[in-house]
Amino acid sequence: MKGAGPQGRGALSCFERKRRSAMRAARSYLTPKMGMNKINWMEVAGELDTRGHALLPALLAPAACDAIAARYDEDRGFRSRVVMARHGFGRGEYRYFAYPLPPLVERLRTAIYPHLAPIANAWHERMGRDDRFPTDHAAFLDRCHAAGQTRPTPLLLQYGAGDYNCLHQDLYGDHVFPLQVAVLLSRPGEDFDGGDFVLTEQRPRMQSRAEVVPLGQGDAVIFAVNERPVRGTRGHYRVKHRHGVSTVRSGRRHTLGIIFHDAA
Numbered sequence: 001m002k003g004a005g006p007q008g009r010g011a012l013s014c015f016e017r018k019r020r021s022a023m024r025a026a027r028s029y030l031t032p033k034m035g036m037n038k039i040n041w042m043e044v045a046g047e048l049d050t051r052g053h054a055l056l057p058a059l060l061a062p063a064a065c066d067a068i069a070a071r072y073d074e075d076r077g078f079r080s081r082v083v084m085a086r087h088g089f090g091r092g093e094y095r096y097f098a099y100p101l102p103p104l105v106e107r108l109r110t111a112i113y114p115h116l117a118p119i120a121n122a123w124h125e126r127m128g129r130d131d132r133f134p135t136d137h138a139a140f141l142d143r144c145h146a147a148g149q150t151r152p153t154p155l156l157l158q159y160g161a162g163d164y165n166c167l168h169q170d171l172y173g174d175h176v177f178p179l180q181v182a183v184l185l186s187r188p189g190e191d192f193d194g195g196d197f198v199l200t201e202q203r204p205r206m207q208s209r210a211e212v213v214p215l216g217q218g219d220a221v222i223f224a225v226n227e228r229p230v231r232g233t234r235g236h237y238r239v240k241h242r243h244g245v246s247t248v249r250s251g252r253r254h255t256l257g258i259i260f261h262d263a264a
């Protein structure tokens with residue numbers, strides 16, 4: 001059960017807490033490329049194939065998380081602000097970064113993408129889709145921009161007590177990269193309570209299944225934006241995903257969202 005321990009991380013064993021803390025210390029957030037090489041991408045691909053999501057523990061150091069979250073109150077650096085209740089999206093708000101993105105966000109987006117492109121291509125092949133993704137993020141963005149999807153999609157979300165994010169999909173045009181990343185910037189059990197990241201899976205003609213993804217500060221979750229292939233008795237079929245956040249009971253929760261396609 002999440003929230004049981006003194007720091008809201010009762011579900012983690014002592015060993016796991018130490019491992020995450022060592023990983024945090026070892027990773028400099030100024031060089032996320034180095035961090036990328038420490039990730040077992042084969043394992044990540046396996047998790048994404050079987051569950052539709054994969055965890056990257058301690059992707060960002062606490063100082064990096066705090067620095068990005070603190071940007072929420074700055075005047076500059078964003079292209080728009082969305083108050084979720086006004087659109088029926090939930091309660092809470094988010095801001096889309098403007099180009100040029102903050103260097104850390106830019107580097108993360110650019111460094112993670114090449115590891116996910118082969119997974120995305122395998123998914124498209126299994127789903128019988130013709131479109132494939134280039135190995136380089138700049139090339140994919142060129143494609144988005146040529147199709148009129150020119151607005152940056154990385155975003156910073158902010159939730160207070162009583163806020164939540166309804167189940168949704170981040171689709172912004174015809175060009176959709178099938179995987180995205182969310183990084184929890186706040187400390188569960190310290191900065192906020194409640195506010196779990198939730199992912200649902202809808203198999204054809206079946207009821208939806210929900211999965212809560214326990215995240216600590218700096219942990220990232222990679223997840224399916226829309227559809228993912230699942231092997232059946234007669235080839236692969238498509239499962240539909242949505243994601244959201246359960247109600248924040250107290251405190252303040254910030255997330256960094258990294259979406260790889262741009263918006264129309």
Ligand SMILES: O=C(O)CCC(=O)C(=O)O
Binds near residue numbers: 244
């Ligand atoms: O706040 C969260 O954990 C979810 C954020 C989200 O919807 C996104 O990054 O697309």
Ligand SMILES: [Fe+2]
Binds near residue numbers: 170
């Ligand atoms: Fe989202």
